[in-house]
Amino acid sequence: MSVLRKIMTAVRGGAREVGELIVDANGTRIFEQEIQDAETHLRKAKQDLTDVMAKQMQAGRKVESLKKDIGEHEGFTVQALEKGNEELALEIAEKIAQLEADLVEQEEVHKSFSGHVVRLKDLVKKTERQLKEYQRQLSMVKTTESVQKASAAITDNFASSNSKIISAKDSLERIKERQQNTFDRLAAAEQLEGENSDKGLDEKMKAAGIGGGDDKSANAVLDRIKAKQA
Amino acid sequence: MNIEDLAMRISDLSSFDGYQLDCQPIPGEVEVLQITVGDFDELPTYVSVSDTQILCITYLFTEDEVNAERRTEMLEEMLELNIPIPLSSFSKIGDRYVIFGALSNNSGIEDICHEIITLTENAAESISALEDFLS
Secondary structure, rough: HHHHHHHHHHHHHHOHHHHHHHOOOOHHHHHHHHHHHHHHHHHHHHHHHHHHHHHHHHHHHHHHHHHHHHHHHHHHHHHHHHOOHHHHHHHHHHHHHHHHHHHHHHHHHHHHHHHHHHHHHHHHHHHHHHHHHHHHHHHHHHHHHHHHHHHHHHHHHHOOOOOOOOOOHHHHHHHHHHHHHHHHHHHHHHHHHOOHHHHHHHHHHHHOOOOOOOOOOOOHHHHHHHHHHH | HHHHHHHHHHHHOOEOOOOEEEEEEEEOOOOOOEEEOOOOOOOOEEEEEOOOEEEEEEEEEEHHOHHHHHHHHHHHHHHHHOOOOOOOOOEEEOEEEEEEEEEEEOOOHHHHHHHHHHHHHHHHHHHHHHHHOOO
């Protein structure tokens, strides 16, 4: 069952300790410990992996150097044969046989380390994926628990402070009223300021048709032209 | 950032974006900060800090307030509004409908204040939009 589905069931059932129901009888703490242990294992596995990879590289280098040695000695054998020194050629050939035996052994070692590396890399990847999955689940469970506990604290606070829980509509109404008040106060202040300045006087005079000589409206211009025509 | 840090830093700011922010800690198993924005006294935001995120929640209304006949219609409306509402989403805790926003634990004080103000404005806006479904 997915962790979200478990959370859903637990919350529907009214559980307060969601962690206990979902993760472990001991809640999220044990789960956190398990994640920590997995992290330690992962670190160890990565260390092992680097060690094995180093050994793999060493074995690879040995294989290369043995192959080079064998090639060189084959050349020496040819040279000895060319010089007619069969005895020396045989001696060199014996050395080659020994090098080839070493090569087979080193190649075996290299192959074994390579197999090890593949397996360890696979293990590290799997552990990392598992760990991420655990962390994601834990985070969901912990968030659910935290929200439930926070919600309980808020509800308790409401109850203890005796504050009346009013409906959303009433809340909105009160907020709107308060905002309107603030707005009205600002408008009144602006008006008061206007009245106290010359601007207020000018406006009053203009309204009374006094001092409106500089009326530059289109109508005024038209009236003037019409008057000239008459 | 933990709750104490947050409370101190919000108190230090006299106002943010033209709004006065008031905060008050609420005791409990999980530390919660109650923050009110400007004139929105009735719609406080509750902030809690966890390992991974800062959660800001504002309560909208209770199940009792919802007009039972139009409940499904309202729920669908809320689902559809979830995307257009900037930074906030609807949810439900117990029998209370809420609007919430989550922030990274590494968010700066300005991001947090911005979130709280947006959430409060969204809360008022949402109640206004869903008013017809409420009794």
